[in-house]
Amino acid sequence: MRKDIDIPKSDGVYVAAVKEFNETHRTNDWNAYIINDLNEPLELVLVVSNGYNDQKVTSQMRHKLQLLPAKGYAKIEFIEDSVLELTNEFAVTYFLGGTLFEKKFVFEASSISDETAGPIPVMPKEGVLAS
Numbered sequence: 001m002r003k004d005i006d007i008p009k010s011d012g013v014y015v016a017a018v019k020e021f022n023e024t025h026r027t028n029d030w031n032a033y034i035i036n037d038l039n040e041p042l043e044l045v046l047v048v049s050n051g052y053n054d055q056k057v058t059s060q061m062r063h064k065l066q067l068l069p070a071k072g073y074a075k076i077e078f079i080e081d082s083v084l085e086l087t088n089e090f091a092v093t094y095f096l097g098g099t100l101f102e103k104k105f106v107f108e109a110s111s112i113s114d115e116t117a118g119p120i121p122v123m124p125k126e127g128v129l130a131s
Contacts, residue, residue: 008101012038015047015090015105016120017079017112018127030079030112034068034092037121042068042094047076051086053109058083068094073123084112090130105130 014035022029032049036042045065051058063076076090087109093102107130117126 008099010092010101010103012036013042013092013094013101013103014121015076015092015130016123016127017107017130018120018123018125019114019117020125030081030084032076032079032088032090033073033123033127034065034076034090035073035120035122036068036070038096039070040096041070041072042096045074045092045094048091049077049089051083051088053086056086058086071122079112085110088112088130107131 014037016033016035017030018033019028019030034045034047043066045068047063048060049063050060061077065074068074079088088107090105091102092105093100095101107128112128116128120127120129
C-alpha cells in the first residue's frame with residue numbers, strides 16, 4: 001500500500017538568507033526569502049519556521065502567501081543575529097498545478113554568514129541557500 005502513495009519531489013523552490021541594508025535602522029540585516037524558480041506560480045504557500053539547538057528553542061513563526069509568481073520571490077521574515085547560531089528550519093508547503101508539495105529547508109547553525117554567501121536563483125543579490 002505504501003508503494004501506491006505518490007509523494008511528489010519539490011524542485012525549483014528555495015529558501016535563502018539574504019543580507020540587506022535596513023534604511024529605518026541603518027543596519028545590515030539577514031532576511032529569509034522564499035524563491036520560486038519555476039515557470040508556474042505557487043499557490044497558497046505556507047511557511048513554518050523555528051530555530052533550535054541543545055539548550056534553546058525559538059517559538060514557531062507562521063507565514064502565508066496566497067500566490068508566489070513564476071520566477072518570483074517574497075520575503076518571509078527578518079532573521080535576528082542571535083538566531084544565526086541556531087539551526088533554523090523552514091517547513092514549506094504549497095500547491096502547484098493542483099498538487100500539494102512540501103519540503104523542509106534547513107540552515108545549519110552558524111551557516112548564514114558573509115563568507116558563505118553566493119549567487120542565488122532569481123534574485124539579483126547574493127545570499128545563502130538552505131539545504
